[in-house]
Amino acid sequence: MAAMSAAPGFFDEAVDEDGRTRDHYRPVQEWFDRLTLEQVKGLEEQRNESFRRQGITFTVYGGDEGTERTWPMDLFPRVIDAEEWAMLERGLIQRVTALNRFLDDIYAGEQAIVHDGIVPRRLITSCTGFEREAMNVAVPMGARCLVAGIDLVRDGDGAYRVLEDNLRNPSGISYVIENRAAMTKLLPAAFSDLAVRSVDHYGRSLLRALRSIAPPACGDDPTVAVLTPGIFNSAYFEHAFLARSMGVELVEGRDLVVDDHVVAMRTTRGLERVDVIYRRIDDAFLDPVVFNPQSTLGVPGLMAAARAGTVSIANSVGNGVGDDKAVYAYVPDMIRYYLGEETIIPNADTYLLWEEDQRAEVLERIDQLVVKPVAESGGYGIVIGPKATDAELAEARQKILDDPRNWIAQEVVNLSRLPAWAGDHFAPRHIDLRPFVLSGEQVEVIPGGLTRVALREGSLIVNSSQGGGSKDTWVLGDSGQLDQAAQS
């Protein structure tokens, strides 16, 4: 069905420079080559129906109101071979370990990295995500990024780079698991041919990580709950999914109460103590006593309970200081400082706009660069120089001059490409990858992650909120052996 040709400037995941299918894609490519147009359309139909029936949707905001769409999963999977994955896994563990150390140093330590002059003090104090209210709130084992989503891309040479870190409430893992479940039903034959590493142990791994950060005093059987803003939140589907896959209660703020600095759920049998909260509510809404006093989503007194050490909150409050995009530029320094190692997966080339010389260069070349606000996620506020109008560039320049600390600039990364279904044929589309990393007693990477794909031809925007889709991501096991993790 599909023919791919190598294009200059972009790295093609599935084919090499000579247009030959790469080894690890060969079974997949052959499998898709055998499908007729009708068969592909049939699979598409089957997938849509299945997602619709299960209510696997996401909400798109913009315009007048949010609209619910079924989850756009492209049939052609992304494949990562064992060796490549081993490198990524090492790189991700290294990065998240350093970020955990950094956050713990800032909030519960001596801020040694500041005193030793590795990062300037103002880098920390100027972060919008730096929560002074979380100062000196301890987190067992310093597992502050309990769930991290690290966005990776491949540049024109095929080298992986970290584009951004998501350490607050990274979402998307439910789609990784639903994508796999759908693909297993749609293409069962493909899975019997290849040793694809399993992802469906995520719920167990997450629960294990959450229980590992329980307050030491709560005993062997800590109670975990998922805290959601409620059914109107765009990621509610994922919150419910996670609670279900861990077998724990999905609670809203109003279900919890703090009594003598202990958090409890309101149940039909009275109050029941909660030891660990996996919260999917932003810091600002978590506790109206110390944050936004108007918030009714949170739990009054929660921060005091965390400070008293009777409850653990994941991800930790104030992680925004770790995924601020200006702080991102210092992650390689953190890795060197805390771990004494060189960075395995490098950053994209980044300019800090509060540095006068870097700002001058960026303002000159703004039409060739990508400009991003430091504290946003989900692709909001990004200006892509080569695709922007003169008016947009002028506006971006002004914004940078008004508040240079709020912006960074990066060289355009020519995201790698992979075939995706374009209505009647497969055509190359740009992709990225968000692997999920869990921190508990140890740091663990879920094989693969969420591959996002820009479904519009030539587009580099992969966010599902902006017309992006997703792909199942297959990490191949070593020498065709079934992965042990799948059985554990």
Next chain:
Amino acid sequence: MLARHAEDMFWAGRYLERAEDTARMVRATLLSTVAEPPAQAIDRMQNLISTLRLEVQAPAEDVETMAESLTPSPPMLRSEAGLGIDVQAAATRLVVAPTMAGSVAFCIGRTRENFRSLRDQIPSELWEQINEFHLRLRQDDFPAAMEQDPFQTLDFIRVSCQSLTGVISSSMAQGEGYRFLVLGQMLERALMTCRLISVRYPEHDGSSYDEMALTLRSVSALEAYQRASQSSPLGSDVARFLMVNDSFPRSVLYCLRLSETQVEALASNGRPPPLQRLGQLRSELEYTDFDTMVADLPRHLSDLEAGVRNVADLVSGHFFRNAEAFDLHSQAITPGVSS
């Protein structure tokens, strides 16, 4: 289980039951008006509205809770009868008006809202069905269908409600959530039956077969009654059947017994207040001589109704107390100013 979820289950049960009961009563009433002169038909419809304690044209903004819709309202259909709204139109409003508290569409909407927050606790089949049912009631052509073929439409509603109840009993784990749902259904059903008898009983004076048949049909009890009593119905016999028959699932006694079973299972220890009150109500009904009761039926019925309401309040106070409305205020002291 979370108090909030339990409360949602309880109310889902109440709303679902109310939707079904309303549809049954509307159907029976419409059926008996078919061959009647308009004035009599309007009386009959007015009678139904009193049973449901509704105001047919309740303004949308006033619609808040079911409790509000239960307050008795002035007989407004009559005052506007012949001028504004005819029997068929009133029946249609009772079924389709989405914002009128107590209409079938309203109750199903509320059932769905309650289930929506419980999606993780209920079988997906149940969610899919309530969703589909809700959407059908809200479709543009639904009022027209109700106008043109009310009986078929009302049958559709009854069957849909029954099939929801079927899914609940066949595919839902019979844990706490299930019990709260059944408890809500049973208490609501007991209330509806009490109300039906109190409104319909005066109409039984002439012991007209048609009148009593209408009462029985309103709760789909005609066939069961005939099998049970063999004789042609007497007013007091019908009331007795609907109140204390121990095997007919819409009799007040039956509903109280089933409610008691649920609360017994839900109570973690001892006999909490709702269980005590239920036991008291049930034994009064069981052991009071019915002929004595009939002598002052209106008072007994209103006591009974108040008792059932009290049980619902006690259930809420005992099990959902913790889920009271979250009503947050902030307070702060500023320097230099005393308040």
Next chain:
Amino acid sequence: MRLDISYRTRFAFDAPVRESQNEMRACPVSDERQQLLSYRVTVEPSARMLSFTDYWGTRVDHFGVTDTHTALEVTAEASVETQDPPPVSTGPPLETLKEAGFRDQHEEFLKRSPHTDWNDDMAQAARSLAEANGSDVASVVTEIHRFVGDKLSYEPGATDIGEPIANIAAKGVGVCQDYAHLAVALCRSIGIPARYVSGYLFSSNDRTGSIDGDLVRVQTHAWFEVAIPGLGWLPLDPTNGLPVGRQHVKIGHGRDYDDVPPLRGVYSGPGTPKVDASVEIRRMDPARPPSTPMQPSLLRTVQAPRTRQQQQQQQQ
């Protein structure tokens, strides 16, 4: 000066409330100018306290009352020994403010904050003051201090805590925290790091700072501090135009009021509170010889003409 402070806040609700969660910042800090001798917080209905030091170095006492209640009373009692700070005559030249290390250390006290969001007019006024008053930081700050005292007239109840500082500057009225916020905003607008201070003032009159007696009943007070390169933080009280001295007891500082509110919290339920807050400060080492009878001095305090602020209090 040895001062005993009793800070009492009483909430009387007109309907039952529950699940109240509160944080109090009322404890005098120990620093080079004052020493805390004792501190105690009591809450009625009784509640367990969680006490900690926050990011800014201020002691926080957190407590919750879960059960239904219609009144809540919090009392903080402190004993503190205070001194006058060493006088600052001249400071370093303005250029020293631009030093990168100095700016890096004080980044958060140089930026706008919700209550110190200055406008162009304010920045212009601050620039003019700086240009007209020589080149050293201390004199510019002193000038801003004086300017704020002239700009605002003291009027309790004329402003709300959420009101933008630019509005307050335009209206020309306010209470102590408005004076402090305005001074902080003006300093920051010309690159002088400044912070807001919450505390107690041993004086029967915030506006004049006069001391007439050994016992005063007042409210909590606010002033500000500026960072002078090489010298540290210089405290100033713009409400009464006085330098900060022995009669000032500092609780803590922050970017603005939001970082050091004396008491903040939430509760659930239909009730609305009537709040009664008062500070009682007693001087324990009276300036007069001990032979001076205690009684007349007390009487004098009570009979002293009421300030507008106290009248306001009476009406509530």
